[in-house]
Amino acid sequence: MVIIDNKTELSHLVDQYRQKGKIIGFVPTMGALHEGHLSLVKKSKELTDITICSIFVNPTQFNDKADLELYPRMPEKDAYMLEKEGCGVLFLPEVSQIYPEEDKRVFDFGNLERILDGTSRPGHFNGVAQVVSILFGIVKPDKAFFGEKDYQQLLIIKELNNLLQLKVEVIGCPILRESDGLAMSSRNMLLSDEERKAASLIPNLMQEAKRLKQQGKTIPEVKQFVSQQLGSNPIYKLDYYEICNATTLSPLNSLNNSGKSISLIAVFVGKIRLIDNLALD
């Protein structure tokens, strides 16, 4: 695996691959890698000739400075895992490589960003759009792989790709989970033992809520159930639990809404904010 920290060098390397007719796959990450990230690398290896992974903790997508500072960083371990997985190139840029000057672009993703993490983390998706558009500009991938774990982000990146006509095939990949059902996340390692145990309620609650909905409970009843369950222990603080149209993310309020639906949750366990989602159809 080649490790590159310079964007011009990476662009030249990519040009060489492309001249040889290679299909380029791209997996952007913020590092502290786990099996969820590696599943994206595996998918890329399956569908492309060269897999490029980036590790960049993007400052513009953190609306909370403490969260940015707390974010785990372990590039050596990450590089080892990627090499073992057969990743071709690791791009590890400094902030000055990505943002030689302040990125003042403001994107508008309409209703997609006016809900859920869009309102809970103001500016977050704008920062995501900035970094992804810059990284796509450097790597110019044929295909890029993103996890359904960050479901709203995946929809926004597809929209960004359309808006800027980037012509990248954006491929969503399923959520990988720990044995107790908790969605894998770099943030899980920040949980204390007690918080980690408590976090397993999240996937169980989502499944239970899905069953209740299938049994005919109304959406307000299902939402109330989730909020009551989490309210019974002060270790949790529910940010949101919503049932939305899976394509537009418009919240559904009755059972006879058309189209596929998805439940999405954000919960603080202690100080750590975890997100998850579950398709309901």
Ligand code: AMP
């Ligand atoms: P992050 O490093 O958290 O920015 O994540 C990088 C990519 O990995 C994003 O596309 C995430 O959606 C994806 N990802 C993170 N956790 C998981 C998971 N548990 N299963 C599948 N993909 C994931």
